[in-house]
Amino acid sequence: MKTNNQPLHQLDAWQAAEALARRDILAVDLVRSCLDRIDQRDSEVHAFIQLNADAALALARTLDAGPVRGLLHGLPFGVKDLLDTADLPTAYGSPIYAGQQPRADAAAVALCREAGAVLLGKTVSTELANMTSGITRNPHNLQHTPGGSSSGSAAAVADGMLPLALGTQTAGSLIRPAAFCGVVGFKPSHNRVSRAGVKSLSETLDTIGGFGRSVRDVGLLGAVLTGDTRLADPRNFDDSTNSAPRIGLCATPDWSLADEDTQQAWAQAEKALAGHAQTFALPPELQNLVARQKAVQMFETARSLRHEHRHHAHQLSASLLTLLEDGMRISGETHAQNLLAVAQQRHVAAELFVDHDVLLAPSALGEAPAGLETTGDPLFCRGWTLLGLPCIHLPFTHGRQGLPVGLQLVGRFADDHRLLAAAHWVHQRLTR
Amino acid sequence: MKTNNQPLHQLDAWQAAEALARRDILAVDLVRSCLDRIDQRDSEVHAFIQLNADAALALARTLDAGPVRGLLHGLPFGVKDLLDTADLPTAYGSPIYAGQQPRADAAAVALCREAGAVLLGKTVSTELANMTSGITRNPHNLQHTPGGSSSGSAAAVADGMLPLALGTQTAGSLIRPAAFCGVVGFKPSHNRVSRAGVKSLSETLDTIGGFGRSVRDVGLLGAVLTGDTRLADPRNFDDSTNSAPRIGLCATPDWSLADEDTQQAWAQAEKALAGHAQTFALPPELQNLVARQKAVQMFETARSLRHEHRHHAHQLSASLLTLLEDGMRISGETHAQNLLAVAQQRHVAAELFVDHDVLLAPSALGEAPAGLETTGDPLFCRGWTLLGLPCIHLPFTHGRQGLPVGLQLVGRFADDHRLLAAAHWVHQRLTR
Numbered sequence: 001m002k003t004n005n006q007p008l009h010q011l012d013a014w015q016a017a018e019a020l021a022r023r024d025i026l027a028v029d030l031v032r033s034c035l036d037r038i039d040q041r042d043s044e045v046h047a048f049i050q051l052n053a054d055a056a057l058a059l060a061r062t063l064d065a066g067p068v069r070g071l072l073h074g075l076p077f078g079v080k081d082l083l084d085t086a087d088l089p090t091a092y093g094s095p096i097y098a099g100q101q102p103r104a105d106a107a108a109v110a111l112c113r114e115a116g117a118v119l120l121g122k123t124v125s126t127e128l129a130n131m132t133s134g135i136t137r138n139p140h141n142l143q144h145t146p147g148g149s150s151s152g153s154a155a156a157v158a159d160g161m162l163p164l165a166l167g168t169q170t171a172g173s174l175i176r177p178a179a180f181c182g183v184v185g186f187k188p189s190h191n192r193v194s195r196a197g198v199k200s201l202s203e204t205l206d207t208i209g210g211f212g213r214s215v216r217d218v219g220l221l222g223a224v225l226t227g228d229t230r231l232a233d234p235r236n237f238d239d240s241t242n243s244a245p246r247i248g249l250c251a252t253p254d255w256s257l258a259d260e261d262t263q264q265a266w267a268q269a270e271k272a273l274a275g276h277a278q279t280f281a282l283p284p285e286l287q288n289l290v291a292r293q294k295a296v297q298m299f300e301t302a303r304s305l306r307h308e309h310r311h312h313a314h315q316l317s318a319s320l321l322t323l324l325e326d327g328m329r330i331s332g333e334t335h336a337q338n339l340l341a342v343a344q345q346r347h348v349a350a351e352l353f354v355d356h357d358v359l360l361a362p363s364a365l366g367e368a369p370a371g372l373e374t375t376g377d378p379l380f381c382r383g384w385t386l387l388g389l390p391c392i393h394l395p396f397t398h399g400r401q402g403l404p405v406g407l408q409l410v411g412r413f414a415d416d417h418r419l420l421a422a423a424h425w426v427h428q429r430l431t432r
Numbered sequence: 433m434k435t436n437n438q439p440l441h442q443l444d445a446w447q448a449a450e451a452l453a454r455r456d457i458l459a460v461d462l463v464r465s466c467l468d469r470i471d472q473r474d475s476e477v478h479a480f481i482q483l484n485a486d487a488a489l490a491l492a493r494t495l496d497a498g499p500v501r502g503l504l505h506g507l508p509f510g511v512k513d514l515l516d517t518a519d520l521p522t523a524y525g526s527p528i529y530a531g532q533q534p535r536a537d538a539a540a541v542a543l544c545r546e547a548g549a550v551l552l553g554k555t556v557s558t559e560l561a562n563m564t565s566g567i568t569r570n571p572h573n574l575q576h577t578p579g580g581s582s583s584g585s586a587a588a589v590a591d592g593m594l595p596l597a598l599g600t601q602t603a604g605s606l607i608r609p610a611a612f613c614g615v616v617g618f619k620p621s622h623n624r625v626s627r628a629g630v631k632s633l634s635e636t637l638d639t640i641g642g643f644g645r646s647v648r649d650v651g652l653l654g655a656v657l658t659g660d661t662r663l664a665d666p667r668n669f670d671d672s673t674n675s676a677p678r679i680g681l682c683a684t685p686d687w688s689l690a691d692e693d694t695q696q697a698w699a700q701a702e703k704a705l706a707g708h709a710q711t712f713a714l715p716p717e718l719q720n721l722v723a724r725q726k727a728v729q730m731f732e733t734a735r736s737l738r739h740e741h742r743h744h745a746h747q748l749s750a751s752l753l754t755l756l757e758d759g760m761r762i763s764g765e766t767h768a769q770n771l772l773a774v775a776q777q778r779h780v781a782a783e784l785f786v787d788h789d790v791l792l793a794p795s796a797l798g799e800a801p802a803g804l805e806t807t808g809d810p811l812f813c814r815g816w817t818l819l820g821l822p823c824i825h826l827p828f829t830h831g832r833q834g835l836p837v838g839l840q841l842v843g844r845f846a847d848d849h850r851l852l853a854a855a856h857w858v859h860q861r862l863t864r
Binding site: 086095097100103104105106107109110111114192194195196197199200201203204223226228229230292299300303304305306307308310311325327331332333335336337340343346347355386414415416 | 444518528529532535536537538539541542543546573596620623624626627628629631632633635638655658660661662731732735736737738739740743763764765767768769771772775778845846847848
């Protein structure tokens, strides 16, 4: 069964949602198409840690026979294995939690299911959502990393195994894998989406979000996760009602570390957005975001994982152990000063959006690095995560090795719907 | 074995800690004294849901034979059953989670254990830390509520079963039971203590804290939980080095609801603190805190407990079901506006501490209400929780029914150590 001659598993989530609601396609066929794709490809990509095939097909048949349940009716989705699921084990990417069966779904999972989404499986997380790679490969080139820590979710959406998947970001774990895999990645404003039932690392930073193939796709997901229907408002994705945003081009203080591919994408965007965008530099109070983000993440992660560090050190990777040891060396007095500074910097960040609706910024240093030893550097994501601002990665070009490259847009706190409207407008111009 | 003629279980935590470090007393004797007290009293008070007696005695013997591990070396402590423990089941006060055995300790529990504390057992939480009472009774009068949701922790410390216990506050769940049970209750600044491994209700509000019998006791606990040793600095608890704070008397916009007992305590405090305190009114931007706190708590709790609501409604109390249903009716758009307003109000709150080091404010409407149907009204705690400010309840008098009454002090964000120093100074003058 096809729509516009595309196999079902390749449909954007919003297109599939419309076709499902009209009963032009059946959820069971969409689920089967995704499962077929997984069957063909996942022995190489390794996006999934666990599949839920029979239950997904059964639920899809039930959905096909009943009323439309919500915005995600009949859409298959994947869940990063950092989020609890009541019907599938949840191991947080760590042998410490192998086989753990939570009693409840994470809030984000429960909300997606209530909106009619069909859980297809759990996707690979790096070890406890930190920097030690899982088994997932980049679907565009299996010798390259998909990024992390939401590795499996990004790779599965990129490879057509799923239209939507949930992930989390503490430094750059949504935007970076979205960039490396060439999909849209959306990090909502901090604290708009409940983290209940998600392994906690750094409460100042941890944010639930997700992946899709278009801005409108992640708008559907975002509306369900935040309960704010404006994120899925069709007028935001319609050229007759969606007006041009005022864009600040914010290359950030670390721009000199962007490689040729990111620089090339930036030049391409400057050209495509000419007339709507101005160069914008962060004010002096927001120059040291990266160092502070690292200190906050390390302090908080070291405390959050104190039990694992003390009782399961032999089951932790050497790099995570080093991070935890370094984090324990940061004093609570320093952390108190950092929390005060973060509150002040988040206050200053509101002023970034007086003259601009959104900021365009780099997502990653360049293409996905070769090899699976590293998931790449989250440098360009750290500052925005610290500020708690909503971010969306837009893929639109390729680098010298043929891998995806794009940029992110950053919005005002709690203004996620306007970020998505602007992102749709920008993405259309970048991909023309 | 006695110190200053007091049975060991009656010692303040800091006194016991000093005696343990000097080896003047043994941890095993202190643990046994607490277990004896529990044995005598808990069939009436019902503070514990689960005891860990044999393991506690064994650990105490190990501690007595080894080096001093940290600030809490050899101190027995209790943990509200909302926090995960790797060696005791954790049910969150709900039949939905009966018998659940977590794989890891909550971060707060792990940090206390690392500092040498001995887990004596899990204490009663109200249902999912909301308003439906557990089985605990007020140790001062068994016909009265101990307050909630940290009911068992407050009652156990008040009754001499434990020197220290952990609890959590989302509206008034530390300060209110501390007031009703007549102990010191400490809510640190929001987000200074990791909530990893604690059942999540409202991430904007949820805060880990605890109970002791003196300000210095909760300073020990706070230093361990925040990693900030200033909270336990002996100079803060020594009259020769601790100077008088500037105190704002902040009766709050809801003062008219305080009953005669709270009014009497207030008058007593005004007299005792004369010369160091001035009347202080909240600025206009901070007048509507209570309504906003309720809306934020309801929205977030309804999402955090979405799985339980959808799949275990028959195991939830009628009052919690009503709260969840009301919470689901608040839109994500309204919540976005509330989050923006909270950020702005937290920014304004910094200005409260330009002319004052701390604010004195009511903790509860009056004495613990009779009956066990309600845990009392958290009205006077909601606003400070919304602002994320550190709070400490100071018991110092009794009401008309002979039950404890006191007041709370509120400090500047991330200035928990100065709040404790001021609280020690104030508490001494109130209890002279």
